[in-house]
Amino acid sequence: MATKLKSVDAVLVGFGWTASILAKELTDAGLQVLAIERGKFRDTVPDFATTHIQDELKYAVRHGLFEEPARETLTFRNSLDQEALPMRHLGSFNPASGVGGAGIHWNGQNWRFLPTDFKIRSHTEARYGKNFIPADMTIQDWGVTYDDLEPYYDKFEYLCGISGQAGNVQGKIQPGGNPFEGPRARAYPLPPLKRSYATVLFDKAAKDLGLKPFPCAAANTSQPYKNPYGVQMGQCTYCGFCEWFACGNYSKSSPQTTILPALLPKDNFSYRTLCDVTRVNLDSTGKRATGVTYVDVQGREFEQPADLVVLCAFAQHNVHLLLLSGIGKPYDPRTNQGVTGRNYAYQITSSVNVFLKENMNPFMGAGALGQAVDEFNGDNFDHGPLGFIGGGYIALWTTGGRPILQQHGAPKGTAKWGGGWKKSMHENYLKSVSVATHGSVMSYRGSYLDLDPTYRDVYGNPLLRLTFDFHDNEYKMSKFETDKAALIAKAMNPQSIKINYREGHYSILPYETTHNTGGAAMGADPKTSVVNRYLQSWDVSNVFVMGSSVFPQNPGYNPTGTVGALAYWAADAIKTKYLKNPGPLVQA
Amino acid sequence: MSKNTRRDILRTTAGAGSVAIASWFGPQARAAEGDSVAAHSVAGRTLSYFTVPEFAFIETAVSRLIPADELGPGAKEAGVAFFIDEQLAGPFGRAETWYMQGPWKEGTPEQGYQLKLTPAQLYRVGIQGIDDYCRRMFNKKTFAELDAGDQDKLLHSLEKGEIELVGAPAKEFFAMLWQNTNEGFFADPIYGGNRDFAGWKLIGFPGPRYNYVNEIEQYGKPYTLPTVGLMGRNASTRRG
Numbered sequence: 060m061a062t063k064l065k066s067v068d069a070v071l072v073g074f075g076w077t078a079s080i081l082a083k084e085l086t087d088a089g090l091q092v093l094a095i096e097r098g099k100f101r102d103t104v105p106d107f108a109t110t111h112i113q114d115e116l117k118y119a120v121r122h123g124l125f126e127e128p129a130r131e132t133l134t135f136r137n138s139l140d141q142e143a144l145p146m147r148h149l150g151s152f153n154p155a156s157g158v159g160g161a162g163i164h165w166n167g168q169n170w171r172f173l174p175t176d177f178k179i180r181s182h183t184e185a186r187y188g189k190n191f192i193p194a195d196m197t198i199q200d201w202g203v204t205y206d207d208l209e210p211y212y213d214k215f216e217y218l219c220g221i222s223g224q225a226g227n228v229q230g231k232i233q234p235g236g237n238p239f240e241g242p243r244a245r246a247y248p249l250p251p252l253k254r255s256y257a258t259v260l261f262d263k264a265a266k267d268l269g270l271k272p273f274p275c276a277a278a279n280t281s282q283p284y285k286n287p288y289g290v291q292m293g294q295c296t297y298c299g300f301c302e303w304f305a306c307g308n309y310s311k312s313s314p315q316t317t318i319l320p321a322l323l324p325k326d327n328f329s330y331r332t333l334c335d336v337t338r339v340n341l342d343s344t345g346k347r348a349t350g351v352t353y354v355d356v357q358g359r360e361f362e363q364p365a366d367l368v369v370l371c372a373f374a375q376h377n378v379h380l381l382l383l384s385g386i387g388k389p390y391d392p393r394t395n396q397g398v399t400g401r402n403y404a405y406q407i408t409s410s411v412n413v414f415l416k417e418n419m420n421p422f423m424g425a426g427a428l429g430q431a432v433d434e435f436n437g438d439n440f441d442h443g444p445l446g447f448i449g450g451g452y453i454a455l456w457t458t459g460g461r462p463i464l465q466q467h468g469a470p471k472g473t474a475k476w477g478g479g480w481k482k483s484m485h486e487n488y489l490k491s492v493s494v495a496t497h498g499s500v501m502s503y504r505g506s507y508l509d510l511d512p513t514y515r516d517v518y519g520n521p522l523l524r525l526t527f528d529f530h531d532n533e534y535k536m537s538k539f540e541t542d543k544a545a546l547i548a549k550a551m552n553p554q555s556i557k558i559n560y561r562e563g564h565y566s567i568l569p570y571e572t573t574h575n576t577g578g579a580a581m582g583a584d585p586k587t588s589v590v591n592r593y594l595q596s597w598d599v600s601n602v603f604v605m606g607s608s609v610f611p612q613n614p615g616y617n618p619t620g621t622v623g624a625l626a627y628w629a630a631d632a633i634k635t636k637y638l639k640n641p642g643p644l645v646q647a
Numbered sequence: 648m649s650k651n652t653r654r655d656i657l658r659t660t661a662g663a664g665s666v667a668i669a670s671w672f673g674p675q676a677r678a679a680e681g682d683s684v685a686a687h688s689v690a691g692r693t694l695s696y697f698t699v700p701e702f703a704f705i706e707t708a709v710s711r712l713i714p715a716d717e718l719g720p721g722a723k724e725a726g727v728a729f730f731i732d733e734q735l736a737g738p739f740g741r742a743e744t745w746y747m748q749g750p751w752k753e754g755t756p757e758q759g760y761q762l763k764l765t766p767a768q769l770y771r772v773g774i775q776g777i778d779d780y781c782r783r784m785f786n787k788k789t790f791a792e793l794d795a796g797d798q799d800k801l802l803h804s805l806e807k808g809e810i811e812l813v814g815a816p817a818k819e820f821f822a823m824l825w826q827n828t829n830e831g832f833f834a835d836p837i838y839g840g841n842r843d844f845a846g847w848k849l850i851g852f853p854g855p856r857y858n859y860v861n862e863i864e865q866y867g868k869p870y871t872l873p874t875v876g877l878m879g880r881n882a883s884t885r886r887g
Contacts (some may be wrong), residue, residue, distance in 0.1 A: 113855030114877060116834035127744035137757055144754040144761055148745045256866040296858040308857075417867045422852055423859040462833035462852045475806075476712045476825060477799065481849065485718050488850035513750065566757040 061352055061360040067093045070351055070365035072336045072380065075160020076619070077605035077626040078371035079314035079322060080215075083288070084630035086328045088638065093363065094330040094371075095353055097131070098157030102315050107163075107305035109298070115461045119303040122149050124164045126156040126373075130335075133375060133523040134511045135567045139392065143524045145514050150568025152575055153303065154373040158332065161373065161573060162313040162619075166302040166426030166458060167278030169221050169312075170616035171212050171624075173437040174205035174241045179448075179612065187443055193532065195504040196448070197395075197402055198612045202583040202592035205241045208624045211631070213244055215623030216276075219312035220284035220292050222427075223247040223276030237273045239433045252281045252295065257419045257492040258430040261455035264550035270432045275454060277427030278312035278619075288321035299459025301426025311426065331355070337518055339368050339384040339602060348386075348602050354518065366641075367601050367633070370579075374608040375403075378508045378578030379523040386599050387579075387589045390507050392526075398589045398597075399579065400509045402502035403525065404613040405565070406574040407451075407533045409541040411494045411548040412467045412557040418489050421460030421467075429456035435543055436615045437499075447535040451498030451615035453544045460488070467491035470555045494548045496540035499615040500533055500576075508578040528565045537561045574618050576610035583645075591645040593632040594625060600643045603629055692729065695736035696767060700789070704774045705731055707791040709828045711798050720845040722832050730831030730840030731770075740767035764815065766823060773820035776812030777805070835877050844874045 069085050071078040074096035085092050101107070117123045126149075134143035155161040175182045178200045183192055192198065225246040226236025233246075251274035254262075258274075265272040279295040286292070295310040309316050322328055333356035340349045340362065350364035370377040378400055381387055387399035431454035433439060442448060459465055469483035511524040529537075541560050548556045582588030585597040590609055596602040605626050607618040636644055687694045689702050697705060706728040715721035722728075734740060742765035754761045764772060778789045781801070785793055790801065804810045806825075808818035831840030833847065835855070841847060847854060854875040862870060873880055 109855075109857050111877060113857075114835055114837075116830060116838055120830060120834075121739060122744065128746040129744050132746045135758060137755070141755065142752070144752060144758045145746045145748070147747065147760050148742070150759055253860070253863050255863055259866065294860070296860055297863045298855070298857050298859065300855065418869055420859075420862070420868075420870055422856075423863045423870075460852060462847060462850060463830055476802075476828075478714050478716055481713055481716065481718060481721075484850050488852065514748070564755075564757045566759070568759045 061362040063362045064364065066350070066364035066366070067091045068365065069093070069367040069369060070095065070363055072351060072368070072370045073097075073160065073372035073376070074158045074314075074330055074332075075155065075371065075373070076162040076314055076623060078160075078369070079162075079318040080623065080626040081369050081371060081605065081630050082328055083318050083322050084627070084634060086322065086325050088634045089327070091327045092329075093365070095334050095336050095351065095363070096158055096330060096332045097335045098126075098155070098332065100158045100332050101163070101305070102319070103305070103307060103309060107307040109307035112304055112307045113298065113300045115463050118164075119461060119464050122153065124155055124157065124303070124305060125149055125153045130517055131376070132516075133525050134514050135525045135527070137526070137528040137564050139505060139526060143511055143526070145522065146567050151566065151571045152573040153570070154376070154573060154575075158330070159305075159314045163305040163315060164303050165278075165619060167311050168427040168429070168617040169216065169219065169223075169276045169278045169620045171240060171243075172205070172614045172616055172621050173239065173439070175438045176614040177201045177204050182438065183448055186438065191442075192448065196532065197502045197504055197587070198448070199402075199580070199582050199584075199587055201611055202581055202588070203628070208621075208628055209241065209244060211624040211627035212620060214627045215620060217248050218286055218288070218317050218623070219278045220249055220280050220286055220317075221247045221276050221278055221312075222249040222252050222281035224251050224274050226273060235273060237431075237433050238271055239436065239439045247276060249281045249284055252277050252279060252425055252428050253297070254430070255419070255424055255428060255457040256417070257415075257421070257457050258428065258455055260415070260551045261430045261494065261547065264547050265430075265432050267550050268546060270434055270547075272430050272432050275427055275429040275431050275456075277425065279425040279427050280310045280312075286317055288318065290317050290320050292316055295425050297423050297425050297428070299422050299424040299461065302458055335518070336372075336380065337383065337520065339370075339380060339386060341384065341386070341599065345385065346599055348599050367603070370602065370604045371606065374575045374606050375508060375523055375525070375578060377604050377606060377608040381579060381589065381604070382508070382510050382523070383520055386596055386602060389509055392504050392507055395504055398585070398587065400507045401587070401589075402577040402580045402611050403506045403508050403527055404500040404502045404576045404610065405527065406572045406613060407498040407500050407529060407537045407561055408571055409496045409498075409537050409544070409561040410559045411541065411544045412559065413492050413494060413548045413551055414470050414487055414554045414556065415490045415492065415551065416554055419457075419492055420489065421457060421465070421492065424457035424459045426458050427456075428458065429454045432547070435540055445535070445539060447532045447539070449499035449501060449532070449536050449615060451496050451536070451540050453494060453496050453540060453547065455492060455494050457492065462488070467493050471557050494544045496537065496544050497615060497617070498533065498537050498540055500613045501530070502577060502580075502612040503530055529561070534561065574607070574613065576607040576613040576618065579604045579608040580611040581609040582611055585647045591643075593636070593644045594629040595632075595637070595644050597643070597647055601641065603633065605629065695733050696740060697732050697735070700778070701771070701774050702728060702732065703791040704778060704789070707798065708802065708824060709831070711795065711802055712825060712828045713832055719849055720842070722828050722840075724842070725832055725840055725845040726842040727828055727831035727840045730834065730838055731827045733839050734827060734830075735767040735770055741765055760819070762815070762819060769815055769820060769823060772814040773812060773817075773824075776814055777801070780810060780812065837877055844876065847874055
């Protein structure tokens with residue numbers, strides 16, 4: 060029997076990036092806000108101290124900061140005719156557990172999506188004709204535009220102290236920036252990071268090919284920075300332990316380094332850790348949430364009443380909670396009806412290893428220290444003769460040279476182990492880098508999330524089931540991108556290169572990227588979306604859903620910048636519209 | 648109970664499939680062998696998980712995977728066998744964070760690890776299976792007693808999954824052995840491997856240094872400060 064607690068104005072499920080943003084905004088508006096987090100509390104001091112955080116085995120290899128599948132996982136299959144089996148240990152993606160969420164262990168690669176990304180279906184149909192989109196591809200416009208989000212992108216970038224070079228300020232193309240980006244109101248708060256040697260070589264090679272390379276926008280601070288909340292960050296030291304680690308130097312933007320110092324002292328904010336939310340509770344009409352049920356670390360069950368419920372967990376966990384709570388009709392790929400779980404998507408990546416002649420010192424780097432080209436992303440190029448939709452950026456990142464997982468492989472023909480492998484490691488570690496492609500993944504009828512019929516979690520609830528594979532459109536696109544990446548790699552004048560195309564079925568291991576999207580898609584039509592343009596549930600108007608679970612398909616950029624912008628956008632709608640007149644913000 | 652008897656039981660049980668085998672391992676198996684503590688020491692160090700014959704297998708195997716040569720120490724000299732021993736005795740060996748509930752089914756390669764065995768159990772079954780195979784094929788010799796050429800051939804066969812082992816798939820066993828060997832050669836020395844920074848010195852990684860602000864733009868120049876670990880320059884200091 061659950062113990063019923065005193066009601067709060069708003070309960071947030073999870074306490075990562077989006078919950079921190081929502082908590083700050085809603086407490087500023089005077090609400091009593093409670094965040095419920097499944098993991099532990101942790102902070103720069105003492106948890107991330109550089110005396111122990113730079114431990115590749117503990118954090119990157121043994122997943123010290125990530126969720127534990129023993130407590131939460133999903134089952135996976137490539138197609139409907141297979142039986143899904145549990146992801147027994149982490150592999151292809153690394154969701155976090157704990158305060159700050161994945162915001163503490165991300166690289167800090169911060170992008171805006173292209174204006175056309177937000178209206179991909181209407182834009183594609185207008186430019187290439189309706190027949191250009193395959194019948195089973197279920198892509199849709201977002202219901203929100205780049206112009207709607209621009210002020211909120213700006214807000215997130217100034218929160219984080221992004222280091223970068225603007226490419227388009229109020230319609231004026233800026234030299235040295237990304238000329239393809241949407242217009243921004245102002246430049247980045249900080250100048251770009253210092254450049255590593257390999258990024259300089261990439262820059263020159265790309266220019267020689269007539270491309271327009273630019274420094275990637277980084278949530279790693281190139282200089283000391285004080286954000287609008289008065290929170291102070293320090294200059295990045297290029298130690299090369301960003302992604303999969305937390306920063307001990309206050310140099311990587313995270314809830315801990317940008318929001319929590321301003322949020323935690325507030326009287327109208329509280330949080331509980333080591334508590335698993337298991338249900339969003341609905342009233343007898345099913346149209347109004349009454350709060351959430353959670354289980355604490357001692358196994359005690361509590362009912363937390365709230366006027367407003369905001370799902371701020373990691374992408375697929377939001378979808379799991381929606382399905383367990385009966386919010387939105389579950390998607391059925393056979394009939395193409397229903398919404399919850401629909402349009403799961405991911406990222407398709409590939410790489411070209413570059414074995415150079417000189418010393419690159421790969422261990423000096425930062426999570427978002429990279430140089431990229433954007434000519435082949437989104438609809439920045441003519442897809443007509445190519446026969447696919449989407450694209451990606453091509454970048455050379457120097458994020459570090461951690462020896463267990465950041466070996467760039469050996470040149471073609473080298474032994475996989477033994478004396479030959481050892482010699483190759485000796486000769487190549489300091490001289491090898493990698494050019495990466497980072498491609499979009501469209502949504503399809505057969506790519507979705509639902510509840511598994513067999514496997515259960517520790518509470519006896521069905522696990523989430525993921526059905527997903529790459530499609531011809533993505534393979535074609537990725538091949539195109541990889542060939543372009545190889546051209547740049549060759550122009551870097553290397554000893555040799557090794558091209559790693561993305562081939563074969565999607566696999567639950569090894570690691571690819573933690574850019575899981577969809578399942579609670581946003582949109583303008585309640586028949587094809589779970590939430591409206593303000594991230595509000597169509598069916599239960601006092602439930603909002605944050606994070607990349609609302610992406611209707613996944614563009615060719617890292618998701619966090621847009622996740623942050625959407626959180627600010629939704630928070631603004633709650634503050635200025637919803638609280639004045641609680642109810643649906645868009646009529647179905 | 649003597650070791651041989653226990654292994655005989657294992658072999659008999661193996662026919663019933665991995666579900667039956669797994670119940671013989673873990674804490675129970677440790678207890679069964681606990682009556683000869685002295686036999687669990689190698690070179691003055693007490694082993695945390697392996698038996699002495701198992702340890703002999705691991706030391707031999709890792710010395711083939713990363714051999715000592717003119718470029719410097721190999722995995723054995725770097726303490727990788729001790730590293731694996733400690734890893735298997737800890738949370739990794741117990742699959743503590745893994746989802747280990749049934750039903751257990753064979754999946755596609757894309758569905759990843761689906762064995763009921765924890766890493767520690769996989770090693771125990773795998774080593775047993777390989778030594779049994781070697782005794783059959785090489786005139787009663789264990790893997791450690793073969794010459795280097797035969798050892799390499801056998802490792803290649805395991806890697807390709809060409810050998811059928813009792814109780815554990817060869818490919819999965821090899822993949823884990825190679826992964827852990829790599830980890831032990833390149834992880835911070837606090838975990839028992841990478842002794843005297845052998846792995847890091849081989850490739851030129853200076854260790855987890857904190858600040859490269861003044862060096863990152865010194866393009867092409869070698870970084871010359873001495874190698875450090877999480878415990879400083881004295882790599883042999885191990886964290887308790």
